[in-house]
Amino acid sequence: EVQLVESGGGLVQPGGSLRLSCAASGLTFSNYAMNWVRQAPGKGLEWVSTISGSGGSRYYADSVKGRFTGSRDNSKNTLYLQMSSLRAEDTAVYYCAKEGSSRHMDVWGKGTTVTVSS
C-alpha cells in the first residue's frame, strides 16, 4: 500500500521560512512525479508545485514562484518543499500527492498545517 506522510508544518512569522517533508513508502518513489497541493482554512484546493520523478523538472504556481522550492531525495523516498518569505496567505494545510498516469493525483497524504502569523 502506498503511503505518504507529511511533516514539518507549524507556526511561523511573516517573512520566515519552513521546510516541509513528505515521506513515501510502498512504491518505487523515483518512478513518479509528486505534487504539493494546499488548502487554506475553509477554502478549496490550490496546486502549489510538481516535481518530476528524477527531480530534474520542477513547476510552481505563480503565487509561490520565487519563494518556494521543491526537491526530492529518491534515496530517502522523501519529497521536500522549502518555503521562504512566507505570507499570511500561505496559511494552509499542505498535502503531498502522488501523480498518476494522466497527471491526476491518486494518493494523498493526510497533510501538515502551516500557519503564518505574528
Place this chain on the structure above:
Amino acid sequence: DIVMTQSPDSLAVSLGERATINCKSSQSVLYSSNNENYLAWYQQKPGQPPKLLIYWASTRESGVPDRFSGSGSGTDFTLTISRLQAEDVAVYYCQQSYSTITFGQGTRLEIK
C-alpha cells in the same frame, strides 16, 4: 491558466436519489494525441485529504463504487452519483491537468 467552474456551489439530494455536479473549463482539456480528457474528480470529507474518484473524465479509480460516474469531453463535464448514500456527503472538486493544474471551487453535497 485554465479556469474550472463548478455548478452548483452546493446541493442537497435525498438518499437514494441522483446527484449531478457540473464542471466547465475555460478551454478544452482534450489532448488530441491520445484523445483523452485530462479531467479528474475528487471527493473530500471533513478533516480528510481529497480522494481520487475519476480520471480521464470517465475512468473510475480502483475501489470507487460504481454509483460514481464521470462523463463529458472538451470543456463540459459531469460527475453523477446514481443512488446517493449517507457516506457520500462531502465536497467534490474537478481538476484539469491539460496545462498548469487547476481545480474547480468545489461543490458541497448534503442530504435533503
